[in-house]
Amino acid sequence: MNVLIALLIGFLYAVSVYLLLRRSIVKLVIGILFLSYATNLMLFFAGGLTETSPAFVMASEAQSAVMTSDSLPQALILTALVIGFGVAAFSMVLIYRFYKETGTVDLDDLSDIEKL
Amino acid sequence: MNIVLSIFMLFGLAAIAPFVNQRFPKLSGWLLSLVPAGLFVWFLSKIPAVVQGVSISESYPWLAAMGINFSFELDGLSLLFALLVTGIGALILIYAGYYMRSYQKTNRFFGYLVFFMASMLGLVTASDWILLFMFWEFTSVSSFVLIGFKHEKSAAREAALQALLITGLGGLALLAGLIMMSLPYGDFGFDAVINTPELFLESKLFIPATILILIGAFTKSAIFPFHFWLPGAMQAPSPVSAFLHSATMVKAGIYLLARLHPVMESQELWIYTLSVFGVVTMIVGAWFALAQQDLKKILAYTTVSALGTLVLLIGTSTAYSITAALVFLLVHAFYKATLFMMAGNIEKKTGTRDIRKLGQLSRYMPVATVISLLALLSMSGIPPMIGFIGKELMYEAKLNAPEAGNFILIMGFLANAFTVFVSFRFAYEVFWGKSVAFQKPPHEPDVSLLTGPAVLVLISLVLGIFPNQVADLLGPAFQAILPAEQLIKLKLWHGFNEILLLSFLTVLLGVVMFAFRAKIIQVVSYMNLNFFNAKLSQKFFSGIDVFLSLTKKKTAVVQHGYHRFYLMTIFISAGLLLLLTTNAIDFSVDFSWHQSPLNYLIFLAAIMIIAGSVVVITAKSRLLALIATGFVGIGITIIFIIYSGVDLAITMVMVETLTVVIGAMVVYYLPKYLDYSGVGARIRDGIVAVFFGGVMSYLALQTTSPEGMDKISAFFAANSYTKAFGENIVNVILVDFRALDTLGEIVVLALAAIGIVSLLKLNAHKKSSR
Numbered sequence: 001m002n003v004l005i006a007l008l009i010g011f012l013y014a015v016s017v018y019l020l021l022r023r024s025i026v027k028l029v030i031g032i033l034f035l036s037y038a039t040n041l042m043l044f045f046a047g048g049l050t051e052t053s054p055a056f057v058m059a060s061e062a063q064s065a066v067m068t069s070d071s072l073p074q075a076l077i078l079t080a081l082v083i084g085f086g087v088a089a090f091s092m093v094l095i096y097r098f099y100k101e102t103g104t105v106d107l108d109d110l111s112d113i114e115k116l
Numbered sequence: 117m118n119i120v121l122s123i124f125m126l127f128g129l130a131a132i133a134p135f136v137n138q139r140f141p142k143l144s145g146w147l148l149s150l151v152p153a154g155l156f157v158w159f160l161s162k163i164p165a166v167v168q169g170v171s172i173s174e175s176y177p178w179l180a181a182m183g184i185n186f187s188f189e190l191d192g193l194s195l196l197f198a199l200l201v202t203g204i205g206a207l208i209l210i211y212a213g214y215y216m217r218s219y220q221k222t223n224r225f226f227g228y229l230v231f232f233m234a235s236m237l238g239l240v241t242a243s244d245w246i247l248l249f250m251f252w253e254f255t256s257v258s259s260f261v262l263i264g265f266k267h268e269k270s271a272a273r274e275a276a277l278q279a280l281l282i283t284g285l286g287g288l289a290l291l292a293g294l295i296m297m298s299l300p301y302g303d304f305g306f307d308a309v310i311n312t313p314e315l316f317l318e319s320k321l322f323i324p325a326t327i328l329i330l331i332g333a334f335t336k337s338a339i340f341p342f343h344f345w346l347p348g349a350m351q352a353p354s355p356v357s358a359f360l361h362s363a364t365m366v367k368a369g370i371y372l373l374a375r376l377h378p379v380m381e382s383q384e385l386w387i388y389t390l391s392v393f394g395v396v397t398m399i400v401g402a403w404f405a406l407a408q409q410d411l412k413k414i415l416a417y418t419t420v421s422a423l424g425t426l427v428l429l430i431g432t433s434t435a436y437s438i439t440a441a442l443v444f445l446l447v448h449a450f451y452k453a454t455l456f457m458m459a460g461n462i463e464k465k466t467g468t469r470d471i472r473k474l475g476q477l478s479r480y481m482p483v484a485t486v487i488s489l490l491a492l493l494s495m496s497g498i499p500p501m502i503g504f505i506g507k508e509l510m511y512e513a514k515l516n517a518p519e520a521g522n523f524i525l526i527m528g529f530l531a532n533a534f535t536v537f538v539s540f541r542f543a544y545e546v547f548w549g550k551s552v553a554f555q556k557p558p559h560e561p562d563v564s565l566l567t568g569p570a571v572l573v574l575i576s577l578v579l580g581i582f583p584n585q586v587a588d589l590l591g592p593a594f595q596a597i598l599p600a601e602q603l604i605k606l607k608l609w610h611g612f613n614e615i616l617l618l619s620f621l622t623v624l625l626g627v628v629m630f631a632f633r634a635k636i637i638q639v640v641s642y643m644n645l646n647f648f649n650a651k652l653s654q655k656f657f658s659g660i661d662v663f664l665s666l667t668k669k670k671t672a673v674v675q676h677g678y679h680r681f682y683l684m685t686i687f688i689s690a691g692l693l694l695l696l697t698t699n700a701i702d703f704s705v706d707f708s709w710h711q712s713p714l715n716y717l718i719f720l721a722a723i724m725i726i727a728g729s730v731v732v733i734t735a736k737s738r739l740l741a742l743i744a745t746g747f748v749g750i751g752i753t754i755i756f757i758i759y760s761g762v763d764l765a766i767t768m769v770m771v772e773t774l775t776v777v778i779g780a781m782v783v784y785y786l787p788k789y790l791d792y793s794g795v796g797a798r799i800r801d802g803i804v805a806v807f808f809g810g811v812m813s814y815l816a817l818q819t820t821s822p823e824g825m826d827k828i829s830a831f832f833a834a835n836s837y838t839k840a841f842g843e844n845i846v847n848v849i850l851v852d853f854r855a856l857d858t859l860g861e862i863v864v865l866a867l868a869a870i871g872i873v874s875l876l877k878l879n880a881h882k883k884s885s886r
């Protein structure tokens with residue numbers, strides 16, 4: 001299954017890049033969301049795929065916790081997810097404000113924003 | 117008391133000078149001059165030690181690992197310059213204290229001037245190339261603010277900028293040259309290169325390093341073809357011209373050449389470059405001095421000529437020429453500083469520096485006349501002034517020059533005769549000549565204005581009669597430049613010989629030219645206008661304009677302002693770099709397909725992700741795109757669940773939900789989900805996207821999943837329950853082991869929330885206020 005997941009990661013990156021290269025600022029923000037999906041999945045994948053053994057350690061077998069999935073990348077991704085949410089929320093409000101101030105959502109207008 | 121302290125005293129004085137001037141506006145010149153005068157005396161007291169060959173050096177580690185140290189040394193050459201800087205500096209401050217009274221904002225002027233003095237003192241006493249360079253740049257910067265002091269005048273601003281750009285450019289070249297020179301040694305101290313010059317002379321960088329250093333020295337010392345900034349710099353107030361442009365800053369290049377001479381003297385490149393550029397500058401400067409009408413411009417061009425002469429004399433590299441260079445250096449500093457101050461006095465009392473509007477001043481200011489005449493005598497090299505000795509030595513050096521002696525002699529003869537002509541013209545036209553109706557009769561300049569010139573002229577006179585008083589000082593300086601030879605004995609009277617004849621002929625030619633001055637000025641002006649109208653200054657500025665417009669064009673290409681092309685550049689180059697750094701294709705990738713009922717779920721997730729993405733890309737409605745994004749997020753959540761990321765899955769579901777909700781709120785206010793790009797742009801972006809996605813897939817496959825867990829994860833697993841009493845390791849990491857990270861995360865969220873609130877709440881700028 002590794003190959004499938006790796007291809008999915010690449011696919012998500014491709015979608016993200018394609019969206020980031022649009023002129024519409026709404027698509028740009030969705031592209032950012034996709035970029036964080038892809039990167040989170042990449043991190044998760046790099047930590048090794050372990051089926052059905054969450055990173056838990058039971059009180060009874062505290063010393064022998066070897067077979068669980070890798071906890072470290074998961075902790076990192078958890079942080080990234082939350083931060084990603086903050087970025088997403090902020091950038092969405094930023095689009096709203098951008099549109100209110102400039103009256104456009106075309107990023108090419110940004111280069112001569114002084115004229116607006 | 118030591119050298120570093122003396123420099124820091126001056127820097128400290130620069131800091132308090134504005135306040136001194138504020139508090140004691142009438143006395144500030146005299147008060148401020150006490151410090152440099154005291155330092156002058158201290159440096160004088162060091163002469164006996166230096167004569168005996170005791171080197172006074174200090175060194176403090178700075179960037180010792182790179183061979184850069186805060187080190188200073190006082191040898192003969194440094195001492196000579198240090199005396200000039202502090203001695204003339206003190207006199208200039210007295211002069212400036214009175215002179216600057218008619219100016220606005222003089223407080224800062226004294227700060228600048230003393231700062232320059234401190235930098236110059238540092239420059240001539242430093243014994244580390246990087247330290248020298250640092251002071252070198254300090255002088256450039258302080259000369260910029262001093263030349264542009266009358267910043268309301270656009271001419272002053274332009275002149276200041278020109279001087280800064282030229283000396284700054286030279287400074288950069290100098291830095292590169294000095295680094296190249298010190299590379300073989302790994303040490304920037306003077307000693308390294310002076311004690312074992314072979315290492316540098318035989319290194320590959322010898323030629324480029326030498327050329328760069330010469331550019332640095334030539335720009336600073338206004339050597340042709342960089343000479344034009346000096347006449348322009350006459351926009352500066354007179355005390356600045358008298359200090360920077362006669363005795364100190366323009367001599368910094370000469371100092372550097374003298375300093376490096378013992379290293380380079382065996383090199384033809386060095387000798388020929390100095391001789392050729394010296395001769396050209398000497399004659400060009402003297403020629404352009406002939407027909408100038410502005411007193412300070414006349415002096416500036418004769419300074420250019422004098423600087424050329426000094427370079428030529430160093431390049432000639434004989435005992436005679438180096439002695440002549442040292443004597444002439446002193447002579448020139450004395451008379452030129454005097455004359456610049458007198459030019460300032462004349463302008464102050466009559467309101468003009470234009471030689472055509474001046475005349476008969478000897479009637480109004482007899483003392484000033486006497487002082488000026490003595491200085492002009494020294495400039496023309498007429499006994500008993502020390503200028504005469506300087507000129508005699510110069511002729512002797514040129515007669516004994518090893519190569520091209522005759523040519524150099526003729527050029528030197530002409531340049532000297534021109535200088536004589538200029539001196540006579542200056543003296544006659546200003547102090548006698550036609551009578552001019554002044555608006556109000558000028559009177560004698562005040563004591564403070566005459567003190568400096570009088571002292572300097574007196575020294576010129578005394579040293580002319582008793583030249584050996586100065587030989588003690590010049591001997592060690594000579595040793596620093598040309599260690600193999602001895603200083604030539606200085607005499608006012610050499611007996612009747614060819615040199616005296618040459619001196620006589622020089623004065624004679626000058627006088628004859630003076631007799632036909634009207635005709636000569638007419639001819640020279642005509643020739644300047646029609647043949648030598650190089651307008652280097654204008655060319656320099658148009659060169660700057662061309663450079664700026666090129667830079668603008670380049671910036672417009674690189675900084676085009678289209679975010680998607682910046683992003684494209686980033687993605688393409690990141691992809692290429694990743695490809696370069698990953699290993700060759702590794703087919704040990706695990707293509708195995710072990711059976712598991714969960715596989716179907718993964719296919720479901722994959723289908724959700726792909727379908728959702730296609731909808732996002734093709735959707736015509738923003739809301740649909742947003743929902744599809746959430747759909748993709750759920751697909752990823754399924755993958756997290758299958759591969760044991762329980763906490764991730766829970767968080768992801770919540771985050772996705774919130775994101776879609778917030779997005780739906782915002783989307784309502786946005787215009788239609790518009791498509792701006794054409795088909796071509798889509799295909800192009802698609803190619804970039806597929807390329808980058810491919811690279812990332814490839815990279816993911818290259819990530820060899822570690823067998824088991826690494827040390828860190830094993831630590832967390834082992835200690836999660838025993839130390840932190842938590843069964844969910846991921847949670848324990850977040851709230852316990854890495855709790856500070858989580859705190860940071862919360863701070864980020866809080867900041868994002870504050871940002872969102874302020875973006876939503878703050879009123880838009882009123883359109884009318886734009």
